[in-house]
Amino acid sequence: MKILVPTKRVPDPDQPIHLNADKTAADLSGIPCIINPFDAIALEEALRIREEERSQAGSDIEIVAVCIGPQACEKEIRIALAMGADRAVHVVSDEYIDSWVASSLLKAVVDKEQPDLIIMGKQAIDADNNQAGQFLAHHLNWPQATFASEISFEGDRVKVARETDTGIENVSMTLPAVITTDLRLNEPRYASLPAMMKAKRKPVDISTPEDLGVAVEPRVEIISMETLSAKRNCVRVNNVDELIAKLKEAGAL
Amino acid sequence: MKILIIAEAQGSEVRHASRSAITLAKNVVAAENGDIEIAIIGDDIAAAAKAASAYAPTFTLSDALFSHPTADRYGAAIAQIAQQRGADLVIAASTSHGKDCVARAAAALGGTMVTDATACENRDGKLIWQRTMHAGGVAAWVAAHGSPVVVTALQSAYEPAEPTGETSVTALNIDVVALPSAIQFDSVTTKQSDRPDVTEAAIVISGGRAFKTAEDYERLIGGLADKIGGGTGSSRAAVDAGIAPNENQVGQTGKIIAPDLYLGIGISGAVQHLAGMKNSKIIAAINTDDEAPLLDYADFALIADAYEAIPEMMEKL
Ligand SMILES: Cc1cc2nc3c(=O)[nH]c(=O)nc-3n(C[C@H](O)[C@H](O)[C@H](O)COP(=O)(O)OP(=O)(O)OC[C@H]3O[C@@H](n4cnc5c(N)ncnc54)[C@H](O)[C@@H]3O)c2cc1C
Ligand SMILES: Nc1ncnc2c1ncn2[C@@H]1O[C@H](COP(=O)(O)O)[C@@H](O)[C@H]1O
Numbered sequence: 308m309k310i311l312v313p314t315k316r317v318p319d320p321d322q323p324i325h326l327n328a329d330k331t332a333a334d335l336s337g338i339p340c341i342i343n344p345f346d347a348i349a350l351e352e353a354l355r356i357r358e359e360e361r362s363q364a365g366s367d368i369e370i371v372a373v374c375i376g377p378q379a380c381e382k383e384i385r386i387a388l389a390m391g392a393d394r395a396v397h398v399v400s401d402e403y404i405d406s407w408v409a410s411s412l413l414k415a416v417v418d419k420e421q422p423d424l425i426i427m428g429k430q431a432i433d434a435d436n437n438q439a440g441q442f443l444a445h446h447l448n449w450p451q452a453t454f455a456s457e458i459s460f461e462g463d464r465v466k467v468a469r470e471t472d473t474g475i476e477n478v479s480m481t482l483p484a485v486i487t488t489d490l491r492l493n494e495p496r497y498a499s500l501p502a503m504m505k506a507k508r509k510p511v512d513i514s515t516p517e518d519l520g521v522a523v524e525p526r527v528e529i530i531s532m533e534t535l536s537a538k539r540n541c542v543r544v545n546n547v548d549e550l551i552a553k554l555k556e557a558g559a560l
Numbered sequence: 561m562k563i564l565i566i567a568e569a570q571g572s573e574v575r576h577a578s579r580s581a582i583t584l585a586k587n588v589v590a591a592e593n594g595d596i597e598i599a600i601i602g603d604d605i606a607a608a609a610k611a612a613s614a615y616a617p618t619f620t621l622s623d624a625l626f627s628h629p630t631a632d633r634y635g636a637a638i639a640q641i642a643q644q645r646g647a648d649l650v651i652a653a654s655t656s657h658g659k660d661c662v663a664r665a666a667a668a669l670g671g672t673m674v675t676d677a678t679a680c681e682n683r684d685g686k687l688i689w690q691r692t693m694h695a696g697g698v699a700a701w702v703a704a705h706g707s708p709v710v711v712t713a714l715q716s717a718y719e720p721a722e723p724t725g726e727t728s729v730t731a732l733n734i735d736v737v738a739l740p741s742a743i744q745f746d747s748v749t750t751k752q753s754d755r756p757d758v759t760e761a762a763i764v765i766s767g768g769r770a771f772k773t774a775e776d777y778e779r780l781i782g783g784l785a786d787k788i789g790g791g792t793g794s795s796r797a798a799v800d801a802g803i804a805p806n807e808n809q810v811g812q813t814g815k816i817i818a819p820d821l822y823l824g825i826g827i828s829g830a831v832q833h834l835a836g837m838k839n840s841k842i843i844a845a846i847n848t849d850d851e852a853p854l855l856d857y858a859d860f861a862l863i864a865d866a867y868e869a870i871p872e873m874m875e876k877l
Contacts, residue, residue, distance in 0.1 A: 318694075320832065321831070324697050324698055333698070407672070410667070433694055435676065435695070436675050437659050437675055438663050438666070438673055438675060441635075441660065441664045441667060442666070444631070444632075444664065445635065445668055446667065449742070451631050451660075451743065452743070454656065454660070456806070466746070469656075470656075470806050470807075471657075471660075471748075471807070472655050472656045472807055472815075473750050473751065474749045474750040474805075475748070476745070476748045477746040477747045477748065478744060478745055479744045479746055480743050480744060490800065524705075525705075526670070526704065526705050526706050527674060529700050529701075529702050530701045530702060531700065532698050532699070532700045532701075534697060534698055535692070535698065535699050537839070537857055539857055539858060541845075541855050541856065541858045541861050542861070543850075544860055544861070546862070547862065547864070547869055547876060550844065550846075550873070551876055554842065554844060554860065557859070558820075559844075560763075560788065560821065560877070
């Protein structure tokens with residue numbers, strides 16, 4: 308079995324966002340970046356499925372990480388390899404990639420790689436789109452289970468518990484399939500230093516959108532961006548009575 | 561411009577979040593002109609369709625196969641309806657249904673989708689959309705290229721529309737059996753709660769990692785919410801720890817809300833949490849830590865132990 312895990316490079320959410328000069332994109336120069344947290348969870352899940360499979364059936368699963376983005380993504384790709392991915396595909400592009408273009412490029416990679424399962428994040432925490440997994444499942448005409456908080460296998464079926472607005476929904480489907488991850492699925496491991504060293508020798512297949520025959524034509528274009536601050540002037544109250552009085556005075560109670 | 565709203569039924573009503581999507585559609589009509597239609601898909605939806613027709617002419621696709629929203633079948637159905645109705649703009653609510661099924665439909669319709677829209681504007685004859693990114697740290701205006709454009713409306717950005725008078729309900733003609741069906745619905749564990757949903761409550765009492773057990777959370781956060789007719793919310797950390805149910809999660813990757821009062825108790829105020837509640841009208845915090853980041857985003861703060869302050873509040877309210 309082969310599992311494909313798309314991994315996007317995103318700015319560290321704990322750092323303040325700076326915008327580029329024409330205010331159409333975040334300026335990432337000098338900003339520490341990470342693997343999109345939901346993708347790290349996806350990779351962790353793939354690793355756990357492999358570990359389980361090895362101990363149960365003794366057979367092996369190949370895990371391939373796919374990253375679309377500039378040269379600088381190399382660092383996060385090495386982290387994915389150090390976490391345990393067997394190899395990586397890097398689609399190098401300096402252009403703005405929206406979720407549609409990402410899904411189209413991922414489709415082209417899937418056509419080449421022929422994986423049995425794709426596990427990916429439910430959303431990239433930079434653009435917060437929550438689209439690419441659903442788009443990719445459509446391109447492939449595969450079943451999808453979004454927002455997974457639990458994944459298990461039963462015969463040739465994969466069972467997924469999904470986090471929805473109203474509770475946990477259980478669905479099942481046959482492979483190949485697309486699963487997108489929610490936070491509760493697992494807690495990703497860290498890449499150890501020795502693993503980082505070893506990862507340097509793992510293969511990375513480099514290509515471009517042109518090589519894959521995909522035109523980079525974003526459907527959603529960013530016209531302008533503005534950073535927001537929502538800070539308020541906080542009044543410290545001394546006790547519960549005062550809090551209730553203030554809230555009543557403000558018309559909130 | 562032909563606007564199609566994909567509405568969700570909730571019993572015999574139109575779901576609150578879908579009524580916010582209707583308000584977005586009305587804003588588009590105000591900015592650019594257009595006709596609004598509503599589509600409802602489901603099983604046993606006659607009453608909800610009738611309710612929907614009080615907002616705009618309503619089209620229904622009703623079949624036992626739609627008893628649960630599986631994304632491949634629903635996505636294909638939504639795409640076919642949008643094509644049949646000649647929609648230029650498809651609007652749905654930013655719910656898990658909107659993100660799952662409507663996003664899949666958007667791919668079938670050409671992939672032009674704006675998630676979590678908070679505003680729209682007619683700029684030089686073209687509609688542009690506002691949405692937040694980077695956990696609410698950035699507001700962006702975006703242009704959507706292609707047709708139809710699929711938009712999900714962020715519920716907290718729009719007041720729910722009010723009915724304007726009954727119009728028509730028409731059944732759609734779609735070959736339901738031919739739709740894809742590779743996803744099997746097995747079961748659902750829905751919450752049994754009499755409290756208003758966190759996205760609909762005017763007052764939200766929200767608890768974080770400060771609570772030690774699910775029982776404490778229910779007794780204190782739930783108890784205070786019941787006392788004042790509010791809903792309950794939580795941080796992700798409380799969900800992860802099994803203290804609060806996941807459908808209560810407020811934040812970047814949970815529910816984004818803007819109630820009249822948000823009372824965050826034992827919540828530190830991580831950026832991901834702030835993204836979900838910082839537009840609330842009044843924000844109050846109770847925390848033992850005077851330096852908790854949430855306090856910078858609050859109107860009022862009480863430095864106190866939740867286990868003491870909440871029982872006292874319940875007694876005094
Ligand atoms: C990709 C990603 C997405 C995320 N999405 C979300 C999201 O949507 N929503 C979300 O909430 N989080 C989200 N998180 C998690 C977020 O980063 C924080 O970890 C989380 O919000 C912290 O929850 P907390 O404030 O309850 O816990 P903590 O940060 O542990 O804070 C607990 C607070 O309780 C106070 N306290 C302790 N004891 C008491 C007491 N007895 N009385 C009063 N106060 C007390 C402490 O002073 C502290 O301020 C996300 C994280 C990631 C990586
Ligand atoms: N540039 C990219 N490279 C690799 N994976 C991506 C990229 N963009 C999106 N994805 C994948 O798609 C998921 C959802 O992203 P989005 O729909 O853009 O929020 C992410 O969690 C990734 O798994």
